[in-house]
Amino acid sequence: MIRFTSVYKAYPNGAMALKDVTFHVSKGEFVFLTGHSGAGKSTIMKLLFAEQRPSGGEVRVSGYNVNSLQPDDVPRLRRRLGVVFQDFRLLEDRTAEENVAFALEVTGARTDTIAARVMRVLTQVGLSARSRAYPRELSGGEQQRVAIARALVNDPAILLADEPTGNLDERATRGVFQLLRDINNGGTVVVMATHDLDLVRQTVYRTIEMRDGGLVYDSDVDEAAAEAP
């Protein structure tokens, strides 16, 4: 589903955000991306949804080569992804269901299917009772659930979550994390960038650790190496 091969990313000011990063993620995986801020987590995310292009190496996501993506293909790739951020990025002047429906409306979904699809994902994230609430009337955890519902409504193959619990208290964090696990159990690949190491340690999910733009630890690779005689 995701394949990074010797990826480099240099910013115009000369800073190297990624140095020789190689990993791949298969169908059905849940992957933690950890590291301090500035370690390169967000850059990996931006490369994944083609917000940026690699300076070297190759990035493949869900069958698309991000290096040589045509402008027309960017929306096509993004429709196969769901993206969630720390700051939720909801539209304040729309209700929860309108925020979710927005993702369908602007991608040209059939109008008569929208209401049912929106309700389905709002139920999935446990917010069907609050569908008419505006973001300011919702708690942080609820707002993030709306954002996740919006990310899910197009049935993505991959869900990218960039610090999704960064603004949430412990209880909300657990709820959102459980939701992401449920989504992964449904078959969706989840890539979650976080610096919440407690969360990472609670689970057995694969962990990729970044430091200063380099990949320093990949539980998959390193544990396999450790097990080998």
Next chain:
Amino acid sequence: MKLLTREALLSFQRAPLLSVLSVTTIAFSLFTVGLFGLVAINLREALRGLEERVEIAAYTFRGTPSETIVIATQDIAAFPEVQDVSYVSEEEALRRARSELVEFRDAYRDLQVNPLPASIEVRMKAGYRDAATVGRVAERLRGFGFIDDVRFGREWVQKLDQLRNLTGLVGLVIGLAFAAVAVVIIGVTIRLTILQRAREISIMRLVGATNWFIRGPFLLEGALKGLLGGLLSLVLCYGGYLLFRDSSGGTLSGLVFFGPQQMALIILFGVLLGLCGSMVSVGRHLRHV
């Protein structure tokens, strides 16, 4: 499509003052072009009427025998440039003068002797009514021995022609200046809308809306403002037209207004102006959102 239209219409609600400003600038731009256009059209109409009447009057010497004139008339009628020829006798000339020049009616009534000469009036075929051809035919008429003087209204036809061209040019220049201002103002309005909606646009991008889907509402917004501006300019032009016609006390009652094709052209031009402004702005600012 419904969403597209809704988004475009919403912009009027979001920035009413700027929207009104851009619509009125377009309207004024087209109004200027339109007014001068109207003057040019009416001058052309007037000229066409005059051209119809482009005729050469060849005055005969007093006492020329009528047989000579009849034969000459047939000769002249055979010229390829000539549509028809008519002979105006001295009596006919006097009768016309009395009926047409009302102010001098009394003077003509008391005359003992008819001072007006007889004449041959030559009307030119369409396509031969330009000054050069008319001049050539007039020269040929002068060649007949019994012709005293030849007159034709060359100069003021030319002057009207120049005036028409000048009017069109002035209208075009002022109109273009206004059009440039309109494009800039529309561009600024669209830019503001883009900034206001930056968050929405970034989310649209994120969930995979196509570029055209994102641009559509802005382009439609510009086109709509252009359409409104075009319509408004026509209303203004019509107002100006009525004002001119009615205040002239009847002497300008023959004024014409734009035909349907010309009106459509003005509106189309408005739409193009609007589109132009929004395209420039969308191209420049959407990238940075």
